[in-house]
Amino acid sequence: MAGEDRSVGAVMVVGGGIGGIQAALDLAESGYKIYLVEKSPAIGGVMAQLDKTFPTCDCSICILSPKLVECGRHPNIELLSYSELLGVEGKPGDFKATILKRARSVNESLCTGCGICQEKCPWSTNSEFDQGVGKRKAIYVPYAQAIPNIPVIDRELCTYFLKGTCRACEKFCPTGAIDFNQVDQKIEVSVGAVILSPGFDEFDPTPCFNYGYKKYPNVVTSIEFERMLSASGPYQGELLRPSDKKPPRRIAWIQCIGSRDSDHPYCSSVCCTYAIKEAIVAKEHVPSDLEETIFFMDMRTQGKDFDKFYQRAKREGIDFVRTKVYEVQEVDGTGNLLMKYLGEDDKPSTCEFDLVVLSVGLQPSPESVALAKKLGVQLDPYGFCYTQTFSPVETSRPGIFVCGAFQGPKDIPETVTQASGAAGSASALLAPARNTLTTKKEYPPEKDVTEEEPRVGVFICNCGINIGGVINVPEVAEYVKTLPNVAYAENNLYTCSQDTQERIKAIIQEHNLNRVVVAACSPRTHEPLFQKTIREAG
């Protein structure tokens, strides 16, 4: 084994989506030092953009956020966001990786993530995170729960970089963290293995002119629709259509846009189930008389409990029509859309809708294809990473592993499974070097709270329709304050974000709390996070 003589007990994970995060956490917990390289300003990937996950319709960011926080504060994970992997040299067990750390224009050690700079910045553009449906500033953090919570300046938009004036962010920054003079840095790190998890691109349906994407405002892609549904999205979770900001009454999904055609002769594997999910979730937003139709070729709901999900959708009155829609045309002056297709009765039919969602497929991003070529990693005919049936996490280059949608289109559960698999393979390769580069987390001494009068702190989460839509959270917080022994109560928009963890710690100290109650979405996913937070408070 190559790893036996001089292995490095560190692994580089390329891509900070759910796959990269899972692999990083598994390896960091197993005794390896991790460099998590992410090309955008924050980790989270596509999962952070999704409103809900299938087949349980759990809030996506709520499941992801504890993992983001975990990654952000893990002593053995070094986050290299806004960075790119340039190349890898060496042999399995002992690689030298070169990384380009792009200039953030913000000093990471001074920034507190207060957000004033974003508020004051006068320049805005379409937000990549909101798929262009919403806006962001020239200095920005991509989304509310982003890790690291440190903004970057978009130098192609910032007037200071374009014309030499403005500097509003610098003027208002309370810690003097803005640094216009930062330059891109090349850094080199030693790692024993590399895991590629760069994810995928959504297919851009603009060239499919017969569906009118970009021509008619009410034709949107499925990922845009996710942002339109999301509580943190551009419409704050109210389901509105783009043209007139009115709630749609009839929504259609067209499946296999950029999948199973002559350019993409593969199934993207997630679109059937995500369309069902979007239809079910949209019904929760507009409960009364929403008519929904999914136009599909074959219903491929493969995955645990996914078919049950399909049956549920049919029971809830969602229409499924087996056909490929030929054309979408706007009905003059209404913004409504007329679909032309061959009906299940074998007769040409038309049907009018208020909003049309194109279920776009998954394809490899040009950047990951270029990276694979640079690394000498073989690709399959479609540009996904080539792997063999019985070694689905090994690339063609020994010591470099792969997981997630870059290996082939896949959903979140499969990505997480594969990420843990890749972590396991990397861990086996580097077994002799385990625990050589890691540090142990130091906790403050535990406080003795026996026989103290209980001083309870209550933190109630007010995020999304699954909590805020059902309960008037501020009122609950006010009521809780009247209960015996409650020393402190408040409501937070995102209790699971890293900011709030810091806030909880500060409040525990300030109010000398000895009991903490967090009322949030799910103890199953979040309990360990909050327990760790209070442990850090002593």
Next chain:
Amino acid sequence: MAIVLNELDTKFKYDVAAEPGGENIKLCFACGLCTASCPVSDIDPEYNPRRIIRMVLLGMRKEVLSSNLPWLCSQCYTCQAHCPQNVNFADVMKALRSMAVREGYVHPSFIEMIKEIDAFSQELRNRMVRAIVDKRSEEAKVDAARLAEEALKKEKAKV
């Protein structure tokens, strides 16, 4: 239409696939885009490309080749441009027409008529092109016929 299993000709689809233009017939996954996009189906819903492909794949040789279906296609190629499986349906129709003629499903008078229409349209095209070329050569003061003859000679010499 009743489909009688033991009257089906299971060889039919292979014969169509062996005919120039019919190669991709077996790729069809019946999405219906061809019919939805077809201007002929718009006028006459009895003309249904997806159904014709199914009939071929099932082996309904007699029903397809003796019907007027292969002759209704306007060869606009819209279906072919949109087909996700590259079935090339407009070319399949040409293959079916050749087979229908060759296998004697078409009345000789019909073939005569087609030949006449074909010759007439060739003649029409010829005259149109010549009218344009003559007018242009007059304007440009060149002898197009002589130039064409010379070019032809050159090409022949090369061969």
